Amino acid sequence: MSEATTKTVNLTTDALKELVSSAVTAAVAEARKPVVTEADQKRIEQQQEERRANAADIKKQAEHKALVQKLCNHMQDRGRDASRTACVYIPPTLPENDNGNYLICQACQKIIRPKGEDLQIFNQHFQMQRRDF
Numbered sequence: 001m002s003e004a005t006t007k008t009v010n011l012t013t014d015a016l017k018e019l020v021s022s023a024v025t026a027a028v029a030e031a032r033k034p035v036v037t038e039a040d041q042k043r044i045e046q047q048q049e050e051r052r053a054n055a056a057d058i059k060k061q062a063e064h065k066a067l068v069q070k071l072c073n074h075m076q077d078r079g080r081d082a083s084r085t086a087c088v089y090i091p092p093t094l095p096e097n098d099n100g101n102y103l104i105c106q107a108c109q110k111i112i113r114p115k116g117e118d119l120q121i122f123n124q125h126f127q128m129q130r131r132d133f
């Protein structure tokens with residue numbers, strides 16, 4: 001045995017308690033750490049990949065919907081109805097409430113509010129839907 005291992009150390013009772021306590025605490029903390037197996041890791045990566053694919057899919061759908069709404073003339077597309085608006089007016093739920101008071105196109109689901117760049121389209125289709133129904 002080397003000299004270092006045969007040395008004696010004097011510890012107070014409190015210091016010994018402290019030493020044992022911290023060693024036990026560290027051992028318990030280490031034991032409680034979750035064990036990530038290779039299968040778990042693989043499953044997690046698979047789920048992350050699925051989420052990435054879903055997000056890309058949803059983004060693609062949103063872009064497609066935006067394009068359809070941009071290209072839609074908000075008119076009905078069948079025979080004699082072709083001169084009729086496809087928009088339906090949704091009135092405000094309460095007079096002082098901003099909920100409602102918009103047109104929704106039944107062809108593309110675009111919500112057209114009487115403000116901003118949609119104001120002209122709103123006025124045009126609002127007049128038409130009043131005439132058509």
Ligand SMILES: [Zn+2]
Nearest residue numbers: 072074105108
């Ligand atoms: Zn439309």
